[in-house]
Amino acid sequence: NAGVTQTxxxxxxxxxxxxxxxxxxxMNHNSMYWYRQDPGMGLRLIYYSASEGTxxxxxxxxxxxxxxxxxxxxxxxxxxxxxxxxxxxxxxSTTPPRGGSTGELFFGEGSRLTVL
Amino acid sequence: xxxxxxxxAALSVPEGENLVLNCSFTDSAIYNLQWFRQDPGKxxxxxxxxxxxxxxxxxGRLNASLDKSSGRSTLYIAASQPGDSATxxxxxxxxxxxxxxxxxxxxxxxxxx
Numbered sequence: 001n002a003g004v005t006q007t008x009x010x011x012x013x014x015x016x017x018x019x020x021x022x023x024x025x026x027m028n029h030n031s032m033y034w035y036r037q038d039p040g041m042g043l044r045l046i047y048y049s050a051s052e053g054t055x056x057x058x059x060x061x062x063x064x065x066x067x068x069x070x071x072x073x074x075x076x077x078x079x080x081x082x083x084x085x086x087x088x089x090x091x092x093s094t095t096p097p098r099g100g101s102t103g104e105l106f107f108g109e110g111s112r113l114t115v116l
Numbered sequence: 117x118x119x120x121x122x123x124x125a126a127l128s129v130p131e132g133e134n135l136v137l138n139c140s141f142t143d144s145a146i147y148n149l150q151w152f153r154q155d156p157g158k159x160x161x162x163x164x165x166x167x168x169x170x171x172x173x174x175x176g177r178l179n180a181s182l183d184k185s186s187g188r189s190t191l192y193i194a195a196s197q198p199g200d201s202a203t204x205x206x207x208x209x210x211x212x213x214x215x216x217x218x219x220x221x222x223x224x225x226x227x228x229x
Contacts, residue, residue, distance in 0.1 A: 042220065045217075
């Protein structure tokens with residue numbers, strides 16, 4: 001019963017390096033999300049994909065790109081990492097009910113990224 | 117812009133106590149409110165989701181209430197146990213296809229044996 005799986009769990013990068021965080025869900029959910037969690041800032045939405053084939057910016061998209069590869073997979077790419085991107089990144093998924101609400105979110109266990 | 121506040125930031129109680137965690141939000145036009153639990157080094161787990169038309173939801177020893185007009189929600193934990201120690205976060209959904217939840221910063225709960 002995997003749920004939402006994120007890889008890698010830990011990563012250390014040097015400033016300017018690039019990397020991709022992978023996320024896959026096995027719950028047949030339509031919508032997927034990338035959040036970052038920083039001390040004192042709470043969770044902030046980076047990008048989301050309401051359905052396969054669509055992506056939209058969240059609150060803090062600068063410095064990131066995303067790809068909704070298929071219904072199961074949603075990746076987050078850092079093209080040129082900066083120390084300000086040191087954070088814990090969470091992927092989440094859901095199938096929103098009718099009516100425009102987000103619905104119950106299911107989260108992965110997080111990817112801890114340090115940029116030196 | 118919606119703001120969600122959770123006070124206190126940390127709470128320590130002896131085992132067996134009943135306790136209340138608070139969540140307040142600035143814009144009452146919400147679709148629903150969710151309470152999550154986060155264990156150290158782990159992701160968030162959804163505990164309860166209250167629709168805007170509901171007053172409360174219950175799951176086992178947990179009871180969440182919602183008062184939209186006053187912009188408040190509470191999470192009541194009965195007969196607390198050391199296993200309840202975690203950070204509890206609330207998040208509001210403003211609906212209308214926004215696909216965005218606004219999270220509070222959480223209350224870190226420690227239940228002392």
